Amino acid sequence: KAGVTQTPRYLIKTRGQQVTLSCSPISGHRSVSWYQQTPGQGLQFLFEYFSETQRNKGNFPGRFSGRQFSNSRSEMNVSTLELGDSALYLCASSWTSGSMAGELFFGEGSRLTVL
Amino acid sequence: KQEVTQIPAALSVPEGENLVLNCSFTDSAIYNLQWFRQDPGKGLTSLLLIQSSQREQTSGRLNASLDKSSGRSTLYIAASQPGDSATYLCAVSKRSSNTGKLIFGQGTTLQVKP
Numbered sequence: 001k002a003g004v005t006q007t008p009r010y011l012i013k014t015r016g017q018q019v020t021l022s023c024s025p026i027s028g029h030r031s032v033s034w035y036q037q038t039p040g041q042g043l044q045f046l047f048e049y050f051s052e053t054q055r056n057k058g059n060f061p062g063r064f065s066g067r068q069f070s071n072s073r074s075e076m077n078v079s080t081l082e083l084g085d086s087a088l089y090l091c092a093s094s095w096t097s098g099s100m101a102g103e104l105f106f107g108e109g110s111r112l113t114v115l
Numbered sequence: 116k117q118e119v120t121q122i123p124a125a126l127s128v129p130e131g132e133n134l135v136l137n138c139s140f141t142d143s144a145i146y147n148l149q150w151f152r153q154d155p156g157k158g159l160t161s162l163l164l165i166q167s168s169q170r171e172q173t174s175g176r177l178n179a180s181l182d183k184s185s186g187r188s189t190l191y192i193a194a195s196q197p198g199d200s201a202t203y204l205c206a207v208s209k210r211s212s213n214t215g216k217l218i219f220g221q222g223t224t225l226q227v228k229p
Binding site: 006031033035042043045048056058088090092094102103104105107108109111 | 147149151156158159160161204206215217219
């Protein structure tokens, strides 16, 4: 059974550009969450999607957006990149949403560097 | 606001030693607590999930306990091995039907010396 797949694994962008990251959840999982990990702030919640609907959003500016498709795959987009957006972006999947979601399974992450 | 703290931030032990990692949280209204392992530059690997109604979970050499009333969890690693070297993170989910959002601690970086 394949795990959570994130692409691309590494990318370098310059300030002002935009980036799109992709996440394919474990087969059968319908919920996808995104987290940002930085050395200073640790792991912070970005958003959670279930059945193509955003269920929850973290405290991030509107430059951060996401969506989920009918096959449960998810994308997140960051527009007008800033140096502080450099981070490891992690996607997690679970079979359902909410506190009944149980165990979350994470992908390997997308390492974004903004120059 | 839920806050999760992990102590110590870093730990170095000789191979074969038993060790305990600590996690504390400020709001006892959690649904579950999950322990993860993260190797450098990698994603998170789920180790153990403890539901709020449970007291402990075991997997191989790992044992996690939960004391919800005191806001504490411990991860016990028996007979540590160099391959256990990694950062260990605990995370709690809020007792809410609306979200499975996890609140993470800053992690404990473990080094097991051969």
